[in-house]
Amino acid sequence: MTSTATRDPNQVIIFDTTLRDGEQAPGCSMNLEEKLRIATVLEEMGVDVIEAGFPIASNGDFEAVREVGRLVKNSIVAGLARTNRADIERAAEALQFAERRRIHTFISTSPVHMRHMLKMTEEEVLARTVEYVSLARNHTDDVEWSAQDASRSDIDFLCRCVEAAIKAGATTINIPDTVGYAMPQEYAALFRTLIERVPNSDKAVFSAHCHNDLGVAVANSLAAIGAGARQIECTINGLGERAGNASMEEVVMAIRTRHDLMKVHTGIKTENITRASRLVSTITGFQVQPNKAIVGANAFAHESGIHQDGMLKHAETYEIMTPESVGLHRSSLVMGKHSGRAAFRAKLKELGYEDMGENAINDAFGRFKDLADRKKDIYDEDVIAILDDEAGRQ
Ligand code: KIV
Numbered sequence: 001m002t003s004t005a006t007r008d009p010n011q012v013i014i015f016d017t018t019l020r021d022g023e024q025a026p027g028c029s030m031n032l033e034e035k036l037r038i039a040t041v042l043e044e045m046g047v048d049v050i051e052a053g054f055p056i057a058s059n060g061d062f063e064a065v066r067e068v069g070r071l072v073k074n075s076i077v078a079g080l081a082r083t084n085r086a087d088i089e090r091a092a093e094a095l096q097f098a099e100r101r102r103i104h105t106f107i108s109t110s111p112v113h114m115r116h117m118l119k120m121t122e123e124e125v126l127a128r129t130v131e132y133v134s135l136a137r138n139h140t141d142d143v144e145w146s147a148q149d150a151s152r153s154d155i156d157f158l159c160r161c162v163e164a165a166i167k168a169g170a171t172t173i174n175i176p177d178t179v180g181y182a183m184p185q186e187y188a189a190l191f192r193t194l195i196e197r198v199p200n201s202d203k204a205v206f207s208a209h210c211h212n213d214l215g216v217a218v219a220n221s222l223a224a225i226g227a228g229a230r231q232i233e234c235t236i237n238g239l240g241e242r243a244g245n246a247s248m249e250e251v252v253m254a255i256r257t258r259h260d261l262m263k264v265h266t267g268i269k270t271e272n273i274t275r276a277s278r279l280v281s282t283i284t285g286f287q288v289q290p291n292k293a294i295v296g297a298n299a300f301a302h303e304s305g306i307h308q309d310g311m312l313k314h315a316e317t318y319e320i321m322t323p324e325s326v327g328l329h330r331s332s333l334v335m336g337k338h339s340g341r342a343a344f345r346a347k348l349k350e351l352g353y354e355d356m357g358e359n360a361i362n363d364a365f366g367r368f369k370d371l372a373d374r375k376k377d378i379y380d381e382d383v384i385a386i387l388d389d390e391a392g393r394q
């Protein structure tokens with residue numbers, strides 16, 4: 001891990017947890033071979049940290065972390081562990097072959113988790129944080145500590161925990177919105193307070209980890225960056241527990257497209273985004289909704305006549321990023337009942353019918369509009385049938 005003193009202060013570390021938190025989505029488990037295929041693509045796209053699993057959770061997770069660690073050379077490979085000896089030693093064992101390894105250890109800090117789940121007092125949580133961050137540091141100098149349910153924790157207690165974790169050697173401090181409860185302004189304020197109040201906060205990278213229960217995981221991640229976070233934990237296609245995690249493609253493309261405002265960058269080669277999204281979707285069987293930002297089938301598709309006309313004149317009229325920037329060959333003009341003459345002429349040209357006479361084009365356009373009123377999906381074959389018929393009548 002690059003030390004905080006030498007890192008580029010404007011670079012946001014992308015920590016992908018598709019293989020760990022993403023896999024926790026019900027019905028989404030992946031086998032070893034599938035995890036290795038995804039890890040390969042993540043590494044190729046320039047992901048900084050790949051969280052490959054929770055080694056103590058199962059032999060399968062242990063193997064996945066070990067094999068991803070063996071395979072991947074450029075990205076840091078992380079293994080998750082609770083703050084106890086067995087978890088940390090198992091994670092360290094799984095990571096033994098990784099060239100660049102991180103132990104990611106976590107404990108809950110919210111009253112509801114401490115009382116009902118951990119049955120621990122604040123002082124016990126604090127003591128465990130210190131003891132097991134220190135133990136993790138005996139295995140690697142790259143240790144991340146997470147305050148599970150941080151966004152529902154008492155701020156004074158959270159400050160004490162973060163201070164203790166940094167003192168014990170944590171190099172990354174993760175502040176998860178575990179249950180997707182925080183709102184962007186509130187989540188940003190949490191980072192600002194921690195970074196301001198905790199002594200030596202500059203010795204660690206602050207990280208955002210957002211769940212999407214209220215649909216604001218990406219907004220929260222971006223707000224956290226504005227408040228000083230320099231690592232974002234996210235998954236491909238926003239896969240994850242319940243409503244999922246912050247979607248990597250959305251965070252990365254927001255940072256890239258709005259660099260004017262965000263003033264930070266990531267090391268992600270965004271041209272690999274579509275490929276990664278399709279691979280994760282094929283492997284997990286979780287289809288991407290058509291209107292999903294960045295990777296949905298309609299993200300670069302235009303149907304209405306006005307939009308199609310604008311697109312044919314200049315792509316920037318209705319596109320804020322190019323399809324090529326996310327690895328798509330081109331935008332698509334979808335033929336439907338809202339399409340106008342300009343798009344119809346463009347389609348005709350694409351299909352090789354540009355030599356048709358004006359009258360035939362007009363008649364074909366009228367027939368196409370009638371058909372589009374009756375039929376939801378208009379395929380090239382439908383347009384070709386009309387064009388052939390009109391050409392035959394000429
Ligand atoms: O959501 C969460 O709090 C987590 C932690 C284990 C980091 O996934």
Ligand code: ZN
Pocket residue numbers: 021176178209211
């Ligand atoms: Zn999570």
